[in-house]
Amino acid sequence: MNRLLTILFAWLLLITSVFAQKNTGVWDVFAFGAKGDGKTMDTRSIQTAIDQCHGAGGGKVYLHNGQFLSGTIYLKSHVTLEVEAGATLLGSNQAADYPDQASEYPTYDENPLTSKSFIYAENARNITIEGRGTIDGRGSEIDKRGLNDPYLRPSFKYRPRIIHLRGCENVQIKGVTLQNSASWVQTYQSCRNLVIDGITVDSRENKDVDNPNREHAVRHRNTDGMDLVDCEFVRVTNCFITSGDDGICIKSFSPDKASRNITITNCLISSGASGIKIGTETAGRFEDIVVQNCTVFDTWGDGLAIMTVDGAQIKRVTISGISLRNIKRAGIFIRLNTRNKKYGNSTVVNKPALQDILITDVQGSRLAALGCSITGLAEYPLENVVLRNLNFEFDGGITDSQPMVVPEKTDAYPVGTMFGQILPAYGFYVRHVKNISFDQVQLRFTNEDQRPALVFDDVDQVVIDHFTAQSSTKTPALIRMLNTRNQLITNSRPSTDIPVFVKN
Template identity: 70%
Template sequence: MKNWISVLIASLCLTAGILAQPASGVWDVFATGAKGDGKTMDTKAIQSAVDQCHQAGGGKVYLHNGTFLSGTIYLKSNVTLYVEAGATLLGSGNADHYPNTASTYPTYDGDYTSKALIYAEDAKNVTIDGRGTINGNGQVIDNRKLTDAYQYPSFQYRPRIIHLRGCENVHIKNITLTNSASWVQTYQQCKNMVIDGITVDSRENKDVEQTNREHAVKHRNTDGLDIVDCELVRISNCYINSGDDGICLKSFSPDKACRDITITNCVVSSAANAIKIGTETAGRFEDITVQNCVVYDTWGEGIAIMTADGASIQRVHISNISLRNIKRQAIFIRLSRRNKKFGTHTTTNSPVLKDITIQNIKGYRLSPLGCSITSLADYPLENIVLRNLDLEFEGGVTDLDPSQEVPDKPDAYPVGGMFGKYLPAYGFFVRHVKNLTLDQVQLRFVKDDHRPALVCDDVTELEISGFKAQSASGGTSLIRLADCHQTTISGVRHAGIPFLALSGAQAGEVLLRHTRLNETAQKYLLESPAHTKLILEQ
């Protein structure tokens, strides 16, 4: 009997050892002490599995058949954190369970958190995978502390769900991320990343028709996906419904870059901007492609490209995007000089924004605010191409003063409503651009709108081809050009209100080729008789 008991005990010990360090490379967190009951803190058990997996050379840490309550988990090299379908990794509602992690990497500013449910720094071959759910438990943390009369919770104690810094060969796949207390996931100075097939649901107020967005009240600021100074990034097949910006590229370091990035086959709905470069823009953004995406029910901008803090943005290609129900600007491109600094950085670069192509865009139920492409006189945008756009705006603006000046606002926070409730054009307002092409652009409105479809101010090398835009009786002109140079307009048909308004002491020649304006009673509105000589018809 004693021998039999000894054999049994030895067998049990051997079995426990296999579960703790299996030859298969899978570390089951139940074997390291996890309860998975959603009540017991499983942080130590999960961390133990991660540490053992890492020390053994790598493998999979396996969460299954339960709800695992946890504080910060420190992911390490060669470890896959796998959350099985039906399982949930649940963040603790106690902010003290998420230590602030000291780091040399610059943060957003002094009051933004370094807390996270899953954190890694300078790790390699890191993976988060599985068809399960990671729930940040944000609403519990959100109600824990309030800092002022407006009841804005402090950024300092609100953890992200995922925060990776300086990591290489990162895979985030298939997982569902929900209910974050802050930015859902942030990847900073990471290299060679694949984010594929994930679902993000961080939006409390899913009704975009409500003017009160959730973070305007509680200020959770739950960006869906933030890429900060990362290189070689592939984002694909994701669904993101975010409480703030959806997919957002940022730069905190003037000597770093967001570079070699593709975003494809994603569906995004946002309480702020859907697909965005900015607002934090210290370094460079180069060679970025966004294609085959759907953006809908978005409170802010549909597509936003901006440099505010000295960034150079070059070679950005956006194509095959469907926009529906966008409450601010459908397309927003902006260069400004806010010049915010991050971390210990003390310098800013000179901003550049050029070589941008936006093509094959369909837009429906777009805000009457319109779209804008604007810069500053000393830093003109360069080489902007808008091709094959078909946009329908809500329109309905009939009382806007056409002589109203639009301020430059060089250091203002760049946002779609920065120039006022409405822009001077129902379609596109463009200012301080060199080499702008509008090719096969179609603009229309649902309700009569008296604004021009296109207003250009200080645009050099302007080429408009195949432009089709709706107009309403009572409007001033279809197109208005102020101080524009080297303008060519071709392949345009128009009848009704005046086709072109020309103004500005610095205005240059306008060449019209193959245009049909015979049914227009008054073709042109000219600020002075001298402008008559600037119209050249072929």
Template identity: 60%
Template sequence: MNNLINIFFLFLTLTTSGFSQKPTGVWDAFAFGAKGDGKTMDTKTIQTAIDQCHAAGGGKVYLHNGTFLSGTIYLKSNVTLYLEAGATLLGSANVADYPITPSKYPTYGGDLVTDKMFIYAEEAHNISIAGRGTIDGRGDDFNGPYLSPSFSGRPRILHFRNCENVQVRDVTLRNSGSWVQFYQSCRNMVIDGITVDSRENKDIEKSRHADAKGRNTDGMDLVDCQVVRVSNCFITSGDDGICLKSLSPNESCRDITITNCIVSTNASGIKIGTETSGAFEDITVQNCTVFDTRVDAISIMTVDGARIERINISNISVRNVKGTAIFLRLGARNRTYRKNAKAATGILKDILIENVQGTRIGGYGCSITGIPGFLVENITLKQIRLRFDGSNKPLLSDDDTRKPVPIAPPAVNHTVPEKIDAYPRGEMFGRLPAYGFYIRHGKNISLDNIALDYADDENRSAIVADDVDTLEIIGLKAKPSPNVSEVVQLKNVRNSPNLPKSN
């Protein structure tokens, strides 16, 4: 009899301790008391489901048939947060529902905390977010300084730190208060088939903040992450679309592929930089489209001491880019993001960009530039076809907190300033002396089968090179300007026997 009583009480304990379902591997949020009505806070019920799923060894936390209002949720190892089609995880409009949390890992500024995150994970493994549902960050309800996401009162949607075996699939991430996705020091990640819809000021033909204050809503930030596969994503964002960064001199972005993505942004489309402390190597970007983008379509830069090498970019289509199509920059801003850190000397080399076609590209001109004494090296551009607006079409200036660029045509900078420590972006030099490519402080630069054209009047050469050791130009097809006698201008170009002697 005593044994029967013990078995009865054990059964009663299991069925009343929060496991309101059999251990099928699926933890339904409704079974834990979630209302899903978009009005009642479901934070605790969702978190309880995650905690118990994790404690049981893992499984799926299931959101379906409702709108689940929540503050910060902490994702844990072996848990998949699954949003069924039609379900919405809706962020709270109360900034107090996104608490400051101590962390083992430093933030952007080096502090050991995290703040204002909708979904957060640290040192978790085998975590996933999946399904055809929507995660809505409620970004329109938050205010804060544009350039300071941390402690600004603007929550990010996803922030994962030092996590391994991460998958984010199929979901829609919309209306973030700040960076939409921020993955820091993570390894073995798959981001596939997601939609990012977080673009304030959607009309690219207006000034950048014409209708609403900007919120620095990067579509995807990969920070010191390794072994990452990003594919089949559609990203429209208020700031950079897909951006790789490094905040630690001892870490790196490495072994990353980005493929079959469509990007449209109010800043740059596909970007390596600008936060560039560690290394970037063995990165491939292919089969992507960038359109209706305000700054650069493709940009690769090191300005804080990073080493960037073995970058392969191919099969990119570009349309209506107000800045420029291709921007490569080695500078020396030398910002540090870790306490007591020192910036190293940057390296930018072994870059291959091929099969890029673009039209309706702003009149700045593309650029490949180092700084005196520090050259960009081994840069190959192959099979590039670009059509620019022309130098007499007014440039659309940027109206955020950075200094606006000159916009009055022709306003060409024939003497290009070095701007060694400046924030890097394609418009940083103003209207360059070349409508196609301006190359300075480089070594082993190859332009192979480049076709350059322009729509309106143009009063610049197609290519200008200055201080370049070994420049190769093969199969150039460039529309000449009636106002300039030289299609290609060379100054202090050395060891290039197939080119005319430079000035």
């Protein structure tokens, strides 16, 4: 009788545990041997929980009440990885714990291997990373043995990203804090239906934006806050990003793919390079991109940047409701040139275009004396650019009013300072553009500046309406037009006394 009761009790426990797991749909990593002590490698325990969750049809893998030390973990379809408030998923500080992965997708360089990654998934569906906890890449501690110079680009492949998802569909990243990455913080390539909401990125090596030597004051690890590569149907909302390199980047590695149907809303961004940027990697198409209600501040590079340099066609970009503060390069930088870099095994370079750009309701203060630029090439002019309701204050302080020769630099790396440390205009320098309008734009400077507010060179169809700008009595003209055709200026005036309003 005792033996029978023992058997019945054992069956009851088994049945109870099976139904409990099925009902909750939660795979607690402690149940798979995780220690959560920040010292013991928990990679196998976390991965086993993910594998079993995936094998059962999906559910939640749960990290709580501990620091879970791990190397690369592979997220799989229908799995949610939840890092609870107070818990940390802690990256190993050894590069060997992040293996390279063979992939069908092109990479930043010609090497067919992916970059290393802390959390990786490829061709998965319905995956989520969420919670109020922290994912720490320990980038400042990553072992770089064998590297002669950690600042050189070849070292990039040794530095793991925190999140790298490729070819995934129905992805949600919500609530988590991503900190101290060794490379790009998070990369999403060829993903569809991607939601990134309410996350915090804290991965800025040099937090002093006024340090003029930011790249060598501390190790510079190219820690882009977020990279969207050839992704479609993307919603980025309510994020706070402080990054060592570009804040939010939209890119393309594939000439036959597109980054399109993307919205970025209600984000705060401070970066060691550009704040919000399309580029630099631009092989395919960029279409229907909306950026609104964002603040970009304390940024060492350009505030807002749109560029095609590798053959991309960029069409229908709308930027509105932006605040720019303390921008060390160009507040707005728009550029088309022909660097024509190739990615992966591709040998194709498309014919570039940059058109239908609408930038409205932007305020900017403490903008660099450099000025802003909107430039194409003579054979590939920008088309249909509207700047409306801008209120910009520049540092100014340039007392040389002599005309400047601006090089074309058709294949140079695009950045606000590519033409020099200052531009011919303290406000906007515009070259090789067809159909551009400045509507209700106000420009001024903190320190006296003798350059024109606007300079146009080889521009066709210019409309300036309700334009107001500060100037100096030593300025040759408030607006300078060179080789410019079909211009219309109405309802515009200087805000200070000047000898000449417009000069050809």
